[in-house]
Amino acid sequence: MKKTFCIFLVLLGFSLHAQKGSKNFRAKTIHVVSDTIRVDTVSISPYHFKVFNQSKQLIDTLRYTVDFANAILVIDKEEYPVITIEYTALPAFLTKVYARFDKKLIVPKATDLSRLYSVRKSTKKNAFIPFDGLKTSGNISRGLTVGNNQDAVVNSNLDLQISGNLSKNVKIRASITDTNVPLQENGFTQRLDEFDRVFIELFSNNWSIKAGDINFENTEDYFMRFRKKVAGVSLNATIDNEESNIKFFASGAIVRGQFARNNFVGQEGNQGPYKITGTTDERFILLISGSETVYVNGVPLQRGENNDYTIDYNTAELTFTPTFPVTANMRISVEYQFSERNFTRFVTYNGAKYTTDKLTLGIGFYNENDAKNQPLQQSLSNSQQEILSLAGDDISQMVVPSAFPEAFEENKILYKKEFQNGIETFVFSNNPNDELFNVKFTFVGAHNGNYKIQTTVATGRIYEYIAPVNGIAQGSYEPIVQLVAPNKLQIAVLTADYSPNTKTNINSEVAYSVNDLNLFSSLDDGDNQGFAGKVNWRQTLLQKSWQLESKLNYEFVSTDFKTIERFRTVEFFRDWDLVNPLGDQQLLIASLAYSHPKKGIISYQFDKLNFSKNFNGNKHNFLAEVTLGKTLLKAKGSFLTSSSETDKTQFSRWYSTVNHHFTKSWIGGKLNFESNERTDKSTRTIADISHRFLEYEGYVGVGDTTKVYLEIGYNYRVTDSLQGAKLQQVNTANTYFLRSKLVQRKTADLSLFINYRTVANKNFNDEESLNSRISYRQQLFNNAVSLQTVYETSSGSLPQQEFNYVQVETGLGFYTWNDYNNNGIQELDEFEIAQFQDEANYVRVLLPTINFIKTDQNKVSQSLTINMSNFKNKKGFKKLLSHFTNQSFLLIDSKKERVGGTFNFDPFTISNDALALNMNLKNSLFYNRGRQHYSTTYTYLKSRIKTAFSVGDQEGNLTSHQLAFSHKIGKFWLVDMKGIVSENKSESQNFSSRNFLLDSYEVNPKLSYLYTNNSRFEIEYAFKNKENKDIGLETLQQHKLGANFIYARNRKFSINSALNFIQNNFEGTLNSSVSYQMLEGLQPGTNFTWNLTLQKKITSYLDININYLGRKSETSKAIHTGTIQLRASF
Template identity: 45%
Template sequence: MLNKICCVFILVIINSHARSISEEFRSKEIFVVNDTIQIDSISIQKEGFKILDQGKKEVIPKSEYKIDFTTSHLIIDKTKYRKIIIEYYRYPDFLTKTYVPFDKGLIVANSQCTGKLYSETTNKKNNEFIFLDGLQTSGFITRGVTTGNNQNAVTNATLDLTLSGKLSDKVGIRANIFDTNFPLQQEGYSQNITDFDRIFIELYNKNWNIRGGDLNLSNKSTYFLNFEKQVSGLEVGAKYGKDLNAKFSGAIVRGRFSVFDFVGSEGNQGPYKIYGTNNESAIIMVEGSERVFVNGVVIEKGENKDYIIDYNLAEIKFNTTYPITNDMRIRIEFQYADRNYTRFITYGKTEYKNTSFSVAGFFYNENDVKNQPVQQNLTDTQKEILTNAGNNSDKMTVQSAFIDEFSINKIQYKKILRGTKEIFEYTTDDGGEVYTVTFTNVGENKGDYRVNETIALGTIYKYVGENLGDFNPVVKLSAPTKLQILALNSTFKPSEKIQLSTELAISDNDQNLFSVIDDQENKKIATKVKWEQQIVNKTWNISGKLNYKFIQDKFQTVQRFQTVEFNRDWNLENRIGNQSELGASIIFNNKKRIKIAYDFQYLTFSNNFSGYRQVIEAKIKKEKVDFWLNASQLSNMSTLRDGSFYKVKSKIKRSFNRSWAGLAVNFESNQRKLSGTNYFDSLSHRFNEVEEVYGIGDSVKVFAKIGFNYRTNDSIKSNVFKQINKRKTFYLKTKLIQNKRTNLSVYANFRMTDNEFEKNEIALNSRVIYNQHFFKNFLTLETLYETTSGNLARQDFVYIETEPGQGYYIWNDYNKDGKQQFDEFEVAQFQDQAIYLRVALPNIRFIPTQCLNYKQSITLNPQRWEVSKGIRKLISHFFNNGYFSINNEQEKKEKGFWWNPYKIKTSNLLSLSYSVRNNFYYNRNLQRYSWVYTYGKSKNKQQFSVGSQESTSLIHQLNFQHKLTLFCAFETQGVYSESRLQTENLVNRNYHIKTKEIRPKLTFFYNKDHKLSFFYNFKKKENFDYGTEKLELQKLGLSYFLFSSKNQLKIDVAISSNKFSGKINTPVSYQMLEGLQVGNNYTWNLFWNQKLTSMLNLSLNYFGRKSQEINTIHSGAVQLKAIF
C-alpha cells in the first residue's frame, strides 16, 4: 500500500508535461455514411482527440458531435459533415489485452496417470512491483523541449491522469490530476487554467476522507453561514460513530463572490455584459459558479435551456426560447478571478446529531495576506493612503501616471495645460517627458476622459471635459480584507411533533487590514429562533411555525442568506440599523389534494423602518382541475417613505382527455409615498397581467401549446398612476411530429408593446426545426430557421507577445516605422514565427440587432442500389451532399422584421456568416476511378473597433484518385478559387485574388508499412481590383512514410519556385506568397517516433526552411511521453 501511495503523490508533483505523438496515435479519413461511427475496436483516449472537417481543414467544435471514449462510438451529423479526419490515441496494449491468472495450456485432460504429474523445476512467481497495480488509470505524462535558431528554447510539460480504485481493503483513492500549458485559443484568453478545471486527489474509507486540490466548499446546514465556493486546497472529514462528524478545510480562494443586477431590454436576448464588484469590466468568471435569477426564479444554463454564458468575456446571452422583456429583473450571483492579494480560506465544522437533539459549530475565515500582493505592487505612499482611508473606498484611489522612458511600442501620454488644468494627451513624440497612464472607469459622466480609439497596442483615451467622460487617470487600490464568521446552531425535538431550532452567528468583517479606522464596526452578531409544531389526523396535517431573527447592523456573511427579492418584497432601499424580524405561519395540508399556508411577518430596522407582510399560498388539486395561488400584502413605514405593496399570482388548469386549458392572473400594486406627504415616490408602480393557454398532447413527446398574454404597466406621472405601456404576446410551442423518419418542432413568440411616452416596440422570437428522411434515406433534409434580437459588439482586441511557437500571429513591420499597427499582424505560416496572441478586450460598446439563422442540408444517397442492376446500379456510384448556412445580424429598426435569409446586400447589415458547399461524388470511398467535385462559396462580415471587415471566397475543386496497380496509385486535384477582403479603414489590406492550381501526386507502396510519394504543385495567383500583384508558384517534392508497431518515420522534402511581380512586404504579398519568399524556397521536415517500452514513447519533430535571401532556419522538438 505504501508503494502505491508514494507513486500517486509522485505523479502529482512531477513537473514534466508536454504532448507528443506516440505509436498509439491514429489518423483516419472517414466518409460519414451513418450518424454513428465505430472509430476503433478498443477504447480511445480523450487526450488529443480531434475531428477535422476534411473540406475546410478546420477543427469541428465539440458541440457538433458526441463521443463515447469507452466504446469508441462517434455520433455526428452525416448531412453536415461528409468527410472527416479523426485524430486520436489508442490505449496501449497493456491496458487493452486480456489478462489471465495462468496459461490454459497447462491444463491436462483427466486420466488415471496424473498422480505423479509434476516438474523438477519449481515455477516461482517473482515479487515484482507493477506500477499503479490494482488501480483504474487513464492519462499520460509528457516532457518536451522546442528550440531552433530562430527562437529560444521552450519547455513544454503536461500531466493528465485520472485514477480510481483500492489501495488496500479499507482505503480507496480517486483522483483527477491535470497540469499543462493552457491551450490559448486564437481569439481567447485566460488568467489561470485553475479558473476552469477540477484537479483533485482523494483518499477515503467509510469513516474518513482526505481530499486535496480543487474543492467545492459549501455549507447548507446553517441560515447565516450559507455559501458555496470554488477553492483549491485540502479538506479532511471524519465520522466518530453514528452521531458525531467533523470536517476541516484550508485553501486558497480561486474567486471573489459578486452580484450583478440589471433589467432586461425589450426584445434583446443579449449578450449582456457582466461587471465585477467595483464595476470592473475585464473579469474572468469561475466556470460553473454562477446562478442566474429572473424575477426571483432561478433559470438553467444550456444550449437547449434558458441561457449560455461566456466566462472569458463575462457575457450572458439568453436563448431564443427564453424571450427577454423590460419587465424582467435579472440577477447573477457568481465568482470571478481576483488576484489582488494572496487570499486564504479556512472552514471547519463539528456536528453531533441523534434522534432528538443536534448541535453544530461552524467557523469560517477568509482573509488576504496584506504583505503578499499579487496584481498590485503597493508603494509606501499607497499603503499610507490605505491606512488613512479606513473603510471608505472613495478614498482608496491614487494617480496612475508615472514618468517612463519613451517606447514606440507603448501607449504613452504627455502633460499639457488646458486652461488652468493639466491633462494627459496621447503622444508618439520622443521629445520631452512622457507618461505611462492607466485609466479607470469611474462611471458615466463622472470622469474627464473617454475612449478615443483602440490600436494594436491597446486603448487610447482622450480628455473631453470635466465630468463629461467615463474614465479618469487613476487607479483604485484594493485594500486587503478579512471576514470571520462563527456560527452555532442546535435543534431539539422533545417529541415527533415539536421542534425547537436556534442559531447564533458572530461576524468579524475588516474591510481594510492596513487601517484601524472604523474597526469598531467590524464585529456584529445575528441570531435566529424557530418553534415548529405539527397536528396530524387521518385527513389533515396542520403545522405551525413561530420564528424570530435579530441581525445587527453591518453584520456580514459570505453570500446572500435571504431570498433573492428580499429588498423588493419589503420596499427596502438602504438597510440602516439593527434588523428584527418576527414571523408566524400555519399550514393546512390535505395529503391528497389541498395545501393552504398563511404567513405573517413583522420587520424593523431600528427606528428607520417598520413593516408587516402577510402571505397566503394555496395549492388545490381536484379531479382534473389544478389551482395555485400566491398573494401577499405589505404595509411599511420609514423615515423617508411609507408604502403599501399588493401582489397576486394565480394559475388554474383544466385537463381533458387529450388536451388542457389554463388561465393565469398576475397583479402588483406598489404605492410608495414620501413620509408626511401625499406625493408618490417615482418607484411606485402597478401592473395587471392575464394569460390564457391551450394545449394538445402530453406536453413532452408530441404536443402543441398556444397562448396569449396581455399586460398593462402603470407608473407615476404628475403624482397619479398613468398607463405607460401595454403589451400583447402571442406564443406557440409545438412538437408536431417525432418519429424515426420525421422531426418537426415550432416555437414562436410575438410581442407588441404600445408605449404612451416612447416609441412603440415589436419583437419576435422563433425557431423551426425540421428533419426528414425520404425513400429509406435516399433523400435526407435537415432544416433550422431561427429569428431573434440581440446585441452585436464592436470587438476591441490587442496583440501581446508570448514565447516563440506559443502564439498564432506574426508582426510584419510593413512601413518600417517600428510601430505596431493593426494592419501589420498576420496569421503565422510557420510555428517559430508565431510569437503574438490576439487578446479580445471586454466589450463595452454594443449595437442593437435583429438576428436570423438559417441552415439547410440536402443529401442524396443512392448507394443502397449498389446491389441492383441497370440504371439503378449506375446511379448507385453517385452521392451528393449540399449544405447551406447563413447567420446575419441587421441593425434593429423601429418596425418590421428580417424574414428573408437570402437578402444580405443591405446597408443595415452588420454581421454575416454565409456558407454554401456541395460535394458531388463518383465511386465514393473507393480507390479506383474515384471523383469528387466540390463547389463552395462563403461570405463573412465582422465589426471591429477599427471598422468593419468583409471577406468572400469562391472555390471549384475537382479531385481524382485511382489505384493503378497494387503498388502504385495516382491522384490529382484541380482548383479554381477567388478570395476577396474588404476593410472599412485598413485599405492596404484589401485584395481580390484569383487562383488556379493543379496538384498531381504519384504514390508507390513497397508494402503496407512503407509509402513513397512524389508530388508537383503549380499555382497561379493574380490580384484584381486592388492591385497588380501576380504570382506563379511551382512546387516539387517527395514524401516518405514508414509505420510499424514500434516506430514511425515521416520525411517531407520540397522546393518551391515563386515568381512574383508587384509590391513586396505588404499584407497582400504575404497572403499570396503564404509566408515564403520570392525565388527558390526549400522546406524539409522529419517526424520520428520510437516506442521505448510498453509505456514510454520518444518522438522527434524537426522542420527546416531556406530561402535565397534568408539564412537557413531550423526548429525542432523532442518529447518523452508515458501513457497509463
C-alpha cells in the first residue's frame, strides 16, 4: 500500500511542473445541462475552436452550432452530457461597446417622466411597493381559524418566486413554497415540512450563495460522486486571472434523506407495483421526491406515464408503464434517498479547484455526521445507549425489547402479559384494571417471529402470539425495536489533471475515508479508515480522419474504503461475476480505440481485477460501432476468466445489432448471448448461479421514427439453468411486438403499441402476458369536434391495503369520527368524510403491505367535445345547432385476478369479480352555454368504485340525472331551476353497517334580483327526498329555504352572505353511517346554517379575507367557526 501511495505522490508532483500556455487560450470541461451554453463573457475566435466528447474524441462541427461573437454554443445535451471545449478568447477591447452617453438614461419619446431631469425637487411621494424593481409572482397568506367546536388553528401558505437585480452586480433568484399541510390523503409523510420547497440565491459574475432546499452534487470526482437533496447553504466563488482560474466552494446543511439501493428481479408479466424498502428492509419509508434513478439491466429509465415508469413516493411503490414490458429476465436496480430521522444529521462539502490551460488541481472534503446527542424519532435511554456502546458495528446486537408500561387510554392499543406454555407473551387488552404495556412489533420475516397480525382497527394493528410448531416459528413479527446507531462518514479527495498537449492527458485522484458505524462505541473501530486512488493516461497516437487512441488506467481501493454512493457501474458485480469479494481491490484497464467522427469506432479493452483475499479475474472487451453506407453495425462482447479460493468462472457475453436503412424503411436484427459457468474447484461441479441464454430478434419498419412510422418485430430467447448438475434448457420465450405512430398532424395523432409474450417453462406452467396501448387524438370540422382516446392492457399486482386514521389539527383533515355504538373505541367503520370544516380532524394513512394479488388490468379513457358555435352566423338548422355543446368523459380502469392465460380485451363489460375498479362516465349537454337566455344543461353521471382492502372489499355506485335551467327576465330578474334524480349504493364486504341503497330526488328553484351590476339578492327553495331501499329503510324529506346577498365592487371589496332554514323529516335509525350520509351531517328536525364572507383589497398587493360559518339544530348548541386571513400577492 505504501508503494502505491508513493506512485501517486510522484504523479502529482510531476503534474505541478506543467507549463502555462497563451493567456487567451482556454479549455473548459462542462457538464451539459442545457442545449445552449455560454462559453465565455467575451467573443471567441472562430479559427481555434474545438469540442471534445466525454471520451476526449473530437466532435464533428455538424453536431453543434456556435455564435462566436456572443460566445454561445448550441449542442444536444442528451447526446453529449459532458464536453471539453478548447478555444481562444478575443481581447475584451475588440468587442466592448463604447458610447458617449449612458443609454440607460435615454427616455424614448419622454414617456417615462419619472426619469427626466428636473431642476425642481420632486414633491411626488413614492408609494411603498414590496420587492420594487424585481420580478415577483405568487402570494403569502396567514390565517387564524377559531370556533366554539374546535381549538384555534393557524393556517399559513407561502408561494413566492423572485428574480431580478438587487444592485448593478448582484442578482437574486428565489423560490419559496411553504404550505402547512397535514399527512397526505391516500398516503403519508413523516413531517409537515416534507413538501416545503424554499431557496434563495444571490449571485454575480464571480460568486454565488444559495440557502434553503438545495442539491448537493458532485459528478466530477471519481471516488466522491453523490447527489443529495438537503436543507442548508452553499457558497461558490471564482477568481479569474489572465492565465489561471481558481474556484472555491463551501456548503453545509441538514441532510433530508439517506441513500439506499434496492436490487431485485422482475416478475414475468408483472408491471408492478414493486415495493421499495429501506436499508434494513423497512417497509414504512417515505422517498424523497425526484431522488430516484431506476435501472433495468444496467440502463437508466425515464419517469413518466408516457415513458418507462411511475413511482408513488408516499407508499414507496414502483410501477412500470405498459410500453415497458417487464419480464423475469430483467435485473431491476433502484437508487434513491428516503427520509430518515433517527438523528439530526449534518453534512458539509468544501473544496477548491485551480485551473490553467494545461493543468487542473482540485481538493475536496465531505463530512456527514450524526449528532448522537440529538436523537429525533428514537429516544435513547441510558441502558439503550449502553447496549449500543457494547454492540460495536454489529447490527444484530442493537436490538432491545419494545414493551414499556403505560396507563390505560381509550383508543390506544395496549397489551398485558400472559404466560402460554411457560412463555411470557403479550395479549391485547382494553381492561383498565390490567397492568398494560405499549408494545411495538417489528417485521422480522416469515417464520422468524412468534407474532402475527390479528386484526386492523382504526388506530393501528393488533398482534397476537402464535406458538411454534416443531420448533419452527409461525409468525413474522417480534416485540422488539431495532436501534439505529449514529454514524459518521468523512472523505477527502485530491485530484490532478495535466494535458501537455491536445494528444496527451494524465489525471489522477487520491481519496481517504473515515467511516464510523457507531459513534457510541469504540469497538470495531479498526476498520474505520480506508484509502483509494487511481491514475489514468490517455494518448492520441493518430489524429487524422481516423483517430487512434490508447488508454491506461489503474485503480486501487482498500478493503475499508467507503464512498457516499456507488462509484462503480450499476452492474459492476455482475460484469465480474462477483459474489462476496474480500480484500483490497486493484483494477487495471488498457484499451485501444480506432474511431472516425462519421464512420464509427472499433476498440479493444483488457481489464484485470484483483481482490487480495479471494478473487482474480481477467476480462477481454470488444466494441464496434460502424456505419457502412446505410448499414449500422453495433457489437459488444466480453470474455471473463476468474478464480477464487473455492471456484473458477468462465463468463462470455455478446450483444450485437445490425440495421439497414432504405429510402423510407429499415430492417434489422439482434443477436444476444451469455454463458456463465462457475465451477467448484474441489468437486468440479457447476454452481447453482451458472446460467446461459441465447436471444434472437428481427424487425422491419417503415417511415420516420421522429414522425410517422410502423415497426414490427419478433424475439426468441432460450434460457438454460442448472438442472441435474449441468446446464439445461428451462424455458423458451417468444415475443411479438409492434411500435408505431400512424398519424401525426396538427389535428390528429394515432399511435399503437403491442407486446405479446409467451414463455414455455419446462418444470412449471407456461406463462402469457400482453401489454398494449392505443392513443388517438382527433379534431374535426374546424375544431367543432374534439376526440381523445387512450386504451391500455397490462398485467400487474394489486396490494391488499391496510389503513388507519390519524388525528390532525381541526380543519386540516378529511374525515370525522362518529362513535356509532358508543363504546368509546375508534373502529374502521365509524369514520366518514367530514361535511363541515370544524369536524375534519382525521386523515387516512395507508400502511405498508406484503400481500399482493396478481392481476390483469384493462384501462380506457375517452373525452369527446362537440361545440357547434362555429355555426352561429349560419341560418336555419345550422343556426339552431350553434346553440348546443356536448362534453363527454369516460374512464374505466379495471383489475381482475390473473387466472391462466386468458386476457380481457373488453373494457366495457364490467364483471362482479373485478378486484379493483374505477369507472366514471359523465356527459353534459348544453344549450346556450355561458349565457343567461334559456340556458339549459343536462348532465348524466355514473360512477362505480371498488377497492380491495385487507378488511374486505368496498364498493360504491352512483347514478345521477341532473337538469339545470337559467333565464334572465328583463334587466333585474334571473330565474334558476335545478332538478336531480340519483341512486347511491354502498357495499362493504365485512361492515354491514355501511351497506345502503339511497334513491333520491331534488328540486331546487332560485330567484335572483339583480339590484345593480355589483349586487344581487337571491331567494331559493330546495326539496330533497331520500329513501334507503336496503336494511333499515330510512327515509328523509328535507325542506330548505335560503336567502343570499352578494355584493362586489371593482374587485376591491366583496361580501357574500347566506342564511338557510332546513327542516329534516327523518325516519329510521339515527347514529349510523347511512343516517350521516342522508342528513349530510345535520340533525333531524329544524336546522339553521349561515355564512358570511368578506374580502377587502387593502392595497394593490394586500388583501384581507374574513369567513364566518355557523349552524344550529334543535338538539345541539350553535356552532360558530370564523377565519381571518391576510394575503399578499405579487
